Amino acid sequence: NAGVTQTPKFRVLKTGQSMTLLCAQDMNHEYMYWYRQDPGMGLRLIHYSVGEGTTAKGEVPDGYNVSRLKKQNFLLGLESAAPSQTSVYFCASSYSRRRGIGIEAFFGQGTRLTVV
Amino acid sequence: TQLLEQSPQFLSIQEGENLTVYCNSSSVFSSLQWYRQEPGEGPVLLVTVVTGGEVKKLKRLTFQFGDARKDSSLHITAAQPGDTGLYLCAGARGSNYKLTFGKGTLLTVNP
Numbered sequence: 001n002a003g004v005t006q007t008p009k010f011r012v013l014k015t016g017q018s019m020t021l022l023c024a025q026d027m028n029h030e031y032m033y034w035y036r037q038d039p040g041m042g043l044r045l046i047h048y049s050v051g052e053g054t055t056a057k058g059e060v061p062d063g064y065n066v067s068r069l070k071k072q073n074f075l076l077g078l079e080s081a082a083p084s085q086t087s088v089y090f091c092a093s094s095y096s097r098r099r100g101i102g103i104e105a106f107f108g109q110g111t112r113l114t115v116v
Numbered sequence: 117t118q119l120l121e122q123s124p125q126f127l128s129i130q131e132g133e134n135l136t137v138y139c140n141s142s143s144v145f146s147s148l149q150w151y152r153q154e155p156g157e158g159p160v161l162l163v164t165v166v167t168g169g170e171v172k173k174l175k176r177l178t179f180q181f182g183d184a185r186k187d188s189s190l191h192i193t194a195a196q197p198g199d200t201g202l203y204l205c206a207g208a209r210g211s212n213y214k215l216t217f218g219k220g221t222l223l224t225v226n227p
Contacts, residue, residue: 004158031213042219043159043204050213058214090158096213103208103215104149107158 002026006091006108013081013115021076021111023091031094032074033058033105034066036087043090049074081115088112119143120205120218128224132194137221139205140187146208148188150179153202153220195225 004025013019023032030051035043035058045058047066055066063085065077074093078085094105121140129135139148147166151159163172165181165188172179176199178191192199206217 031215033215035217040219043206043217045214045216048214056214059216092158092215094215103147103213104161104164105151105159105206105215106161109158110156 004091004093004106004108006089006111008111009109010112011114013078013113015082015115017081018077018079019081019113020078021089021091021113023074023076023093023108025072025074025093025106027093027095027106028071029093029095029106030071031096031103032068033092033094034064034074034076035090035092036060036085037090037110038087046076046089081113083115086113086115119216120207122203122205122218122221124221125219126222126224128226129195131196131225131227133225134191134193135195135223136189136191137203137223138187138189139218141207142186143209144185146185148181148185148205148207150188150190151204151206151217153204154200159202159204192223195223197225197227199223200225 007022033048034046049068052071067075089111091108092105149164150162153159163179168183168185170181176193202220204220
């Protein structure tokens with residue numbers, strides 16, 4: 001049982017380049033999330049999805065786009081990378097015990113992105 | 117503005133000591149979760165608390181949810197080097213599925 005798988009694990013981009021981070025989960029979870037983690041800033045929510053075909057903005061959505069065409073996949077896109085987007089990106093999926101109560105998230109291993 | 121404030125930010129103790137870390141908010145949460153993250157890994161869920169005043173124990177770890185469901189604490193008894201890591205609290209408000217995290221407490225337990 002793979003859980004949540006992120007690809008790639010490492011990437012170096014030049015300023016202005018674009019890329020897509022892929023997140024795949026095999027737990028049939030409804031909810032999926034993209035976070036970035038920076039030193040001293042904790043985990044900040046970029047975008048999230050409450051089901052196939054739906055997405056919503058989190059705390060720091062600017063410069064990112066997402067898509068959830070299939071329930072098991074959640075893609076994070078950077079159209080024109082900037083040095084400020086250097087970070088570790090985590091994808092998570094979760095279920096809810098009951099209507100948003102007790103959301104328990106399972107995380108991938110992270111993608112370390114450097115923009116030079 | 118951080119919705120969930122964690123304290124202390126850093127904590128370094130000796131093996132065998134007890135410690136408590138806190139997660140506070142001015143907002144009411146339908147539930148709070150605690151996660152532990154080790155270097156190079158994603159966070160791993162430790163516990164979920166749902167009911168105000170709830171206390172849950174996981175071996176040497178005791179988790180408490182405040183009566184007003186605005187705060188939570190994690191107490192570790194007789195800390196061990198294996199407890200070293202970043203402890204994060206997280207929660208969602210109402211029936212909102214937007215899961216937000218505090219900045220975490222970085223715990224180091226020295227042998």
